[in-house]
Amino acid sequence: MNLNRIRMTTDTDIRLRSRLDANQRDREQMCRAILAIDPHYSDVRPRHPKGGPDGGRDIEATYDASTIAFGAVGFVNGANDSTEQKRDILKKFTSDLNSAHAAKPDLKAFAFLTNVHFTMAEQEKMKTEARDVGVTHCDILDRERLRIELDSPSGFFIRFQFLDIPLSPAEQASFLSKYGDQVQNVVTTGFQRVEKTLGRLLFLAEANDVLEGIHVRFVLKQDYRATDIGHFRAFSLLSLRAIKHDIMTLWFGSTDKSSRYRENAEKLSKRGVEPGIGAGISGGQWEQHFRLNGATFIDAPAQSNDKEDGEETDKFIQVGSSGGIGMDPVRAIMTHYRHDGSMIRIKPRLLLRDLDECSFMPVLNRSLAEKLHSFQIFANGYKLADYSLEDFSIDSDKWDSQLPGQFTPEELSDPWVRIRPISASVYQLKFSETTPRRLYEHRELNDTILPNLDRCKEVK
The missing domain is CATH 3.40.1350.10 (Trna Endonuclease; Chain: A, domain 1)
Incomplete structure (x- = not known):
């Protein structure tokens, strides 16, 4: 009993x-x-x-x-x-x-x-x-x-x-036997909700930081030899929801020939213009500006100053370039748009939050697009978006892009194709629907251990 x-x-x-x-x-x-x-x-x-x-x-x-x-x-x-x-x-x-x-x-x-x-x-x-x-x-x-x-x-x-x-102990065991899993689930779910809420609050606060840059990673289906890739073009077209500091559209990406976008490319050695991803990689970035009424600054050459207020510039303006060594094998291709790279900030810059509701579309050469597995978008230490093979389609329709790039007819024989979402014409980054994921944690500053001053006096 x-x-x-x-x-x-x-x-x-x-x-x-x-x-x-x-x-x-x-x-x-x-x-x-x-x-x-x-x-x-x-x-x-x-x-x-x-x-x-x-x-x-x-x-x-x-x-x-x-x-x-x-x-x-x-x-x-x-x-x-x-x-x-x-x-x-x-x-x-x-x-x-x-x-x-x-x-x-x-x-x-x-x-x-x-x-x-x-x-x-x-x-x-x-x-x-x-x-x-x-x-x-x-x-x-x-x-x-x-x-x-x-x-x-x-x-x-x-x-x-x-x-x-x-x-009693027996009743505790009986309760945990019946509800233990549910209690654990409530506790775990509660902490997860708190973490998600704190993560969103942190992002909304840091979205007010100056945009350091945008980085797009194109991940391929497998490791490819450089000779299987050859000439490549991996670019992205991004249009802001609202014109900010006269910036309306960004065009940036990577291609072969490490000196392709350098002003003195013709003076460089033959190595700088060798084709193929294994020989070298170059990066370029352009901005398309729109002068708003009352604007006091426009990041454009002097010859564009005769444009009337409210008139779009005719061409994209190159605002940066890079060159580096090639890759072999090739698993992923990183492309960059660097926005706030100078040591001294002398002009207004975009904020991370200005990317909210922007339109985004990757543009690749067809042979590279057919090898694409997924792509991710990063900015200011956050992953903003991640799209897999099931999320996109390749649009091979002829496209008169009129975009900069300095490509030869032979290179363009592998035509441009656009990467589109399955159910829309372009991708959109919507911070109201999705909270970007932070890729690193903050480090706390440690205090320096001060010497024992009394002990130092004794030694003297």
């Missing part, structure tokens, strides 16, 4: 008799919590959480997901199941039932919760009285029924909250 179980059961019964004497608010809250763990009842809510007149309807709920149900609470102080107490509770049951029926004449479900014990025969009489007024389902939760619910794993914490009865 489990003596602990008997003790705990007796404690529950005893405290249901008198623990909540004269505390109508806690009585109703406990009964509402008990009714809520019954799978037949949902959306259980109080009519007067702090107690008070309720017209026989302490609780409102939905029974079996379709029927409105009312519940009433009838507790006595120091319940002893005497004939007098039962008579008083039966009167309250009748009064609450009639009040609930008057408020809703088509009432079909009613629950009555009491700390007085009733026999099965007495409960059946109460249910018959309910059926006589049209209530087809009547639940009587007397003290024994309440005790059973409170001494079950789903009621342990209700019992602890309102009757101050702790869980």
Whole structure:
């Protein structure tokens, strides 16, 4: 025989008799919590959480997901199941039932919760009285029924909250056996939500930082030999949602021939103009400007100053270039647009948040596009987007791009193709829908350990 179980059961019964004497608010809250763990009842809510007149309807709920149900609470102080107490509770049951029926004449479900014990025969009489007024389902939760619910794993914490009865070791094991996985899931999910919220707040704060640059990584389906790639063109076209500092469109990317975009390319050695990704890689970036009315600065050559306000420049303006060694093998190709590279910032610059709702479209040579597995967009230490093979299609339609690049007819025999999303014409970065992922954590500054000055004096 489990003596602990008997003790705990007796404690529950005893405290249901008198623990909540004269505390109508806690009585109703406990009964509402008990009714809520019954799978037949949902959306259980109080009519007067702090107690008070309720017209026989302490609780409102939905029974079996379709029927409105009312519940009433009838507790006595120091319940002893005497004939007098039962008579008083039966009167309250009748009064609450009639009040609930008057408020809703088509009432079909009613629950009555009491700390007085009733026999099965007495409960059946109460249910018959309910059926006589049209209530087809009547639940009587007397003290024994309440005790059973409170001494079950789903009621342990209700019992602890309102009757101050702790869980025994056996009950703790029983509770964890039934709800352990759910509790762990709630805890884990809660922390994940907090982390996601903090991550979004951090991004929204850092989105006000100056845009350092945009980096696009084109990942190929496998490792390719440099000779399998040969001449390549991996570029991106990005149009801002709103013109900022006269910048409207960006065009940037990488190709072969490491000196292709250098001003003195013709003076460099033959090595700088050798074709193929294995011989060298060059990068270029251009901006297309639009002079807004009242603008005081435009990053354009002097010959463009005769343009009228509000008139788009004819061509893209080159604002940067790079050159480097080749790759072999080739697994991924990185392309860059560097926006804030100077040591001294002498002119206004874009912010990371200015990329919100921008339009983005990768443009590659066809043979490279056919080897493309995925591509990612990065900026200021954040991954802004990640698109896989299932997310895009190759648009091979003829395209008169009029974009800069200094490519020969032989190179262009491998034509430009555009990478488009499956369900749209261009990609869009929407920070309202997706929070970019931060790629690194901040480091905290450590304090320097100061020398022991007293010890230094002793040495002297």
